[in-house]
Amino acid sequence: GAGVSQSPSNKVTEKGKDVELRCDPISGHTALYWYRQSLGQGLEFLIYFQGNSAPDKSGLPSDRFSAERTGGSVSTLTIQRTQQEDSAVYLCASRPGLAGNIQYFGAGTRLSVL
Amino acid sequence: AQSVTQPDIHITVSEGASLELRCNYSYGATPYLFWYVQSPGQGLQLLLKYFSGDTLVQGIKGFEAEFKRSQSSFNLRKPSVHWSDAAEYFCAVGEPSGTYKYIFGTGTRLKVLA
Numbered sequence: 103g104a105g106v107s108q109s110p111s112n113k114v115t116e117k118g119k120d121v122e123l124r125c126d127p128i129s130g131h132t133a134l135y136w137y138r139q140s141l142g143q144g145l146e147f148l149i150y151f152q153g154n155s156a157p158d159k160s161g162l163p164s165d166r167f168s169a170e171r172t173g174g175s176v177s178t179l180t181i182q183r184t185q186q187e188d189s190a191v192y193l194c195a196s197r198p199g200l201a202g203n204i205q206y207f208g209a210g211t212r213l214s215v216l
Numbered sequence: 217a218q219s220v221t222q223p224d225i226h227i228t229v230s231e232g233a234s235l236e237l238r239c240n241y242s243y244g245a246t247p248y249l250f251w252y253v254q255s256p257g258q259g260l261q262l263l264l265k266y267f268s269g270d271t272l273v274q275g276i277k278g279f280e281a282e283f284k285r286s287q288s289s290f291n292l293r294k295p296s297v298h299w300s301d302a303a304e305y306f307c308a309v310g311e312p313s314g315t316y317k318y319i320f321g322t323g324t325r326l327k328v329l330a
Contacts, residue, residue: 106259133316135317135318137318137320144320144321144322144323145306145308145318145320145323146320147317147318147319150315150317152315158315158317161317193259193260195260197316203316204250204262204265205310205316205318206262207252207259207260207261208259209257209258209259210259
């Protein structure tokens with residue numbers, strides 16, 4: 103597709119379950135970001151991938167959160183043992199590898215932890 | 217600490233009226249500056265960006281923003297608001313190197329009265 107694609111668009115899960123959120127970046131974009139949008143916290147950076155370099159995980163809130171990017175393209179954000187405070191919209195963005203280019207955002211995955 | 221402040225959480229204007237959304241940032245150097253708009257259930261759409269050069273930048277949908285270094289501000293303006301402009305607006309600072317990740321303000325929700 104032409105834009106960043108995220109799936110599922112909505113996810114409802116029970117506290118304690120694991121969830122996986124998927125992001126398909128724009129073809130050819132080497133940089134990929136995950137952000138979390140939650141009430142009271144705004145939009146927070148979670149993790150950044152650039153090509154084959156080690157990811158910048160500095161924004162992950164706890165060790166229950168992890169992400170991988172396979173083949174330099176699709177990325178999966180995994181949240182283990184979900185908690186109610188994990189309820190948020192998770193946004194993915196991609197960027198061409200050139201310095202200064204803008205980030206293009208997907209529509210997000212709305213996660214609700216019951 | 218690096219931060220972005222959008223002091224107005226909610227703004228209501230009448231259709232046809234002018235609009236100014238405020239954004240102030242705290243950053244060690246001149247960062248990249250962005251305004252994004254988010255409609256309900258949608259991802260973030262870029263309105264405009266500032267990297268360098270002319271401090272008055274034009275964007276899509278009739279929006280413009282002015283970078284004022286002395287005030288660390290990047291306010292968004294539109295001379296005549298349309299009902300379709302009702303949405304949430306985010307100001308963001310982008311790191312000018314490294315990960316180029318964004319730091320977002322908490323957003324301003326715009327309501328337009330007919």
